Amino acid sequence: MINKLVIFCLFVWTANCHQRFVCPRPESTNSGIKSGPCSDENNPFEANYMDIVPGPMTIRFEETIFHREAPTIVSLNEYGKPDATCLLLDHIPHNDAAKMDLGPDCWISGYPIGRCPAQHYLTVNIPDIKCDRCFLQVISVMLDKYRPDEAPCYQENMGHNNCSTYYSCANVKIRPTSQGLNRDINSCSAEYKKNLIGQWPYRPANEYTSKVNIGSTGADGKFYHDIHMNNLAYNISLSQFTSSHKLSIYKGNDAVYEIPVASGAIRAIGVWSNLDSNTIDDLENGRLELTLRDESAGNQLEKSTLVLLQKIHEFQYYYHLGIDWGKDGWLKGNDFIGSNAPYSFVVEPNGICIPSAKYLGGFNQQDTKSAIISLSITDDRVWVRAASSNFAISTIEIKFNGDTVLRVDSTDVDSGNLVYQVYNLSPRDANSYSAVFKSTNNEEIEVTLASSVAAPLRINYKENKGEIVLIPEQTGFRYAVVAPNVAGTLSIRGPARQGHSGSLIYQIENFENGVATGTWPLDSVKSYWILASGHLYAEIVSSPAFNSDRQIHGQFPYPEFSVANFRTSVLSLEGKPTDFGVEEVNTNGLSTFFLAPSNAKLEINSLLRNVASNEVVQSLTLKRGSTTLATDANVRGESYIQLEDNSQKLEWSLDNPSADIVSALNAGELELHITTSRFNEKALIAKAPRISS
Known part of the structure; x- marks a missing residue:
């Protein structure tokens, strides 16, 4: 048995299997597609797509075969426009803490999906554009196929590269706002940084070097041009510096930036911010020089050109990149969580794909x-x-049963009054939390x-x-x-x-x-x-x-609570949990129940999702156990297409509901049964939570 398992694993590795979308649902379940952008399977767009809106959206994907330090790319593309790529997030580090467990619930191709141990969640920014036939791509670059001393592999365009690359696609239709109706895929393809929300830590940067000396006094520096932020950070080692020595960056005979250096300093660290396009052009074309001037020696000048050393995280160039993600499938670490995290947006939960x-x-x-x-x-x-x-917020203390379990410091506060940040926190009883706001002058507000x-x-x-x-x-x-x-x-x-x-x-x-x-x-x-x-x-x-x-x-997100005599129930086939990992997902949704004062009216509203194109509602029935309490065969689903494709809404109002219906509600034993042309032998069932008269 052990020998067979080893042979099987070797076969799978040779088959080049890797990762696939889980939510949105993938265009193909094959996790080993290597010729992009998507599969060559006959998957009609209209039969498998998600209706999405602009703004933050959490996507979910899973890895079937582990490839250490293999960076990931997330992009948006449109069918029929192969040259237009809207890059949403690039150089995403691989989850080197991921586990692999191939078996019946985690196969390299086919259903079910979403059951592999290596689940991943990322939040990206969907552009406000009109696109009726778009697809999201998760692209994984297999750098374990390359030695660290080899040149980085190069992703030329969709499906053409010298990398060992795996693709998974998910069809989406973007519903733009009124401002986005006249924008298409080309409007978000031009500039990657506009698709980011904050400072992605793995954004493109060019590293330059320069060294200059006057006698025993010298400066040996590294310079990092942050393409996203348009600044030039520098870290310069100094030797024998005195107050008579000045350090600058020149273009020709003109100083364009003075580098502040204290007398006797051994290092100069800082940032030259807000570089304009002309300065960037001068940098990229070798027209900027590190310049050392000695005022005690007749303003003697020595110059050395800033020379490009390497490109870091450049679009389409990929190096080994991996970190340990959290056990729950989200990125972790100081870049994403806690004080001064530059890109907490990527771990902000948004949309229907989140846990x-x-x-x-x-x-x-x-x-x-x-x-x-x-x-x-x-x-x-x-x-x-x-x-x-x-x-003016100085700190916020999150307390559980009076004990501080989390402290938000002033470094996480924007302009003294706004906090938007993610922190590690062990789960606890949700009903025992409080918060204490502390101001810069020691005032407190308890919440x-x-x-x-x-x-x-x-x-x-x-x-x-x-x-x-x-x-x-x-x-x-x-x-x-x-x-x-x-x-x-x-x-x-x-x-x-x-x-x-x-x-x-x-x-x-x-x-x-x-x-x-x-x-x-x-x-x-x-x-x-x-x-x-x-x-x-x-x-x-x-x-x-x-x-x-x-x-x-x-x-607002979906609520977890009830209000007054309003209740919500999941609507699913036979009242069983809907399995979204199988090939054909059943019609599902939710139902709300409202019992008016004095039992004057019972109102039921339902939202059906994943409705088939030809699916028709046939009847609504209220039951207690096997006993039918009321039936309406005249209710028809009303299209909800203005908000969601493949959805229908239903309204059923019963004036003066019978004593049996009210009794079933009071006992928490009332069920709503819905039959459709797709499910007429097995009903969709919503179990109404208890409502007191």
Whole structure:
């Protein structure tokens, strides 16, 4: 048996299998595709694609065969336009902590998918463009096929390279905002850095070197041109420097940058920021020189050209790159988590591909000072978002049962009042958290945290402006908003997905000086259903004093709680968990139930997802066990295509529901059964949570 296993593994290795998308679903389940951009299988686009929107989106992929230090690329492309590549994230380090366990649940090709040990999550920025036939690519460059002393392999374009490269594609249709309707794939292909949110640590840089001497005084330097940030960092070793020695960068006979050096210093470290295009051109073409001047020797000058030593993380050039990711499949380390992390965006959970999360939030106001905070807790990490008004944050202490378990320091605070950062945090009881805000002058605001939904308020999904939190109460929501230095009108709207427009649901009247608190009485079944389906958002339309041409949006996640007499239930075939890893995913979705006061009305709203193109709803039935309590054979699914393709919504209202129905609801034993032309022998079932009369 052992010998057979060894032979099998060797065969798999020779078969060159590697990785594939899990979510969005892959265009092909073959994890060993080596001639890109996608497979040569006959997979019609319309039969397998995900409908997505601009902004942050978490993707999920898995590795079937381990290849150490193999960097990954994520790009967006369009069928029929092979020369247009929108690079979303480049030089992603390999997960060298990943495990391999080939077997029935983790095969090199075919279903199921999503069950290999090496699961990975990355958040990328989807551009605001119109693209009805796009595909996302995860490209893995097999650098274990090359010796470290060999030249880096070169990825020429989609499917043509001298690398050992593996491709996986996922078909997507992008629904642009009104601003993106006239933009196509070419608009995001021109400049990689515009597709990033922050400073990706593995962004392109060119390393230069230069050495200059006057007698025993010398300067030996390394210079790093950060192509993304347009700056030139330098690290220069110095010898025998005195106050009479000056160090500069020259172009011809003119000094274009003075390098500050203290007398007696042995090293000069700094950054020349905001290089213009002419300076960059001079650097790249050898027209800049490191210059040493000795004022005590008649201003003697010695120059040495800045010479290109190597290109680092350059687009299409790939070197060995690997780190240990977290056990939950997210990147970890100081570049992504905790104090001063330059690119926490990549580990911010967004969209339907993420694992389940717990959401906590809270708000407190003392006189004119306000503080708001929300936590999104997944596995062993927490995404902290916080804002304050008239209160300069020094630290935020997250407490569990009174003990500090996490401290957010001032280094993580933007302009004294905004926090958007990820930290490591062991899972605990979600009902025992609190937060203490401390100001720079030792004032404190304590905030109790409770189950909630919260949304980051952002301009164009990028620029953080504040936070809104909804906390459930007996008759609706207690809301709180803190958006420092923002003025305008604030409303809650839907149904819509990120960046799109929906109808007014609730107008918040008391939004003044960037702060608002109050109660939103939830008297609309539709409002709760929109929240439950993930299509509720907040919007600030700014006053003319604050960029009136830009709207600030915040999309709420799916809630985990119930409000008043509103309940949510998963809708699935026979009430069993939907398996998204199989080839044919069943119709699924959710249902909301609302029992009006005095049992005057029962309202049921359902959202069906993954509906087949010819699938028709046939009947809705309420049951308790095997007993039928009510049936409606006239309900038909209404297309929900304005928000999601392959979706339908259903509404069923029962005036004065029978005592048997109310009794079943009170006992938590009521079930909604839906039959369709696709599933008419086995029903889709939603089990209604208990609702008290």
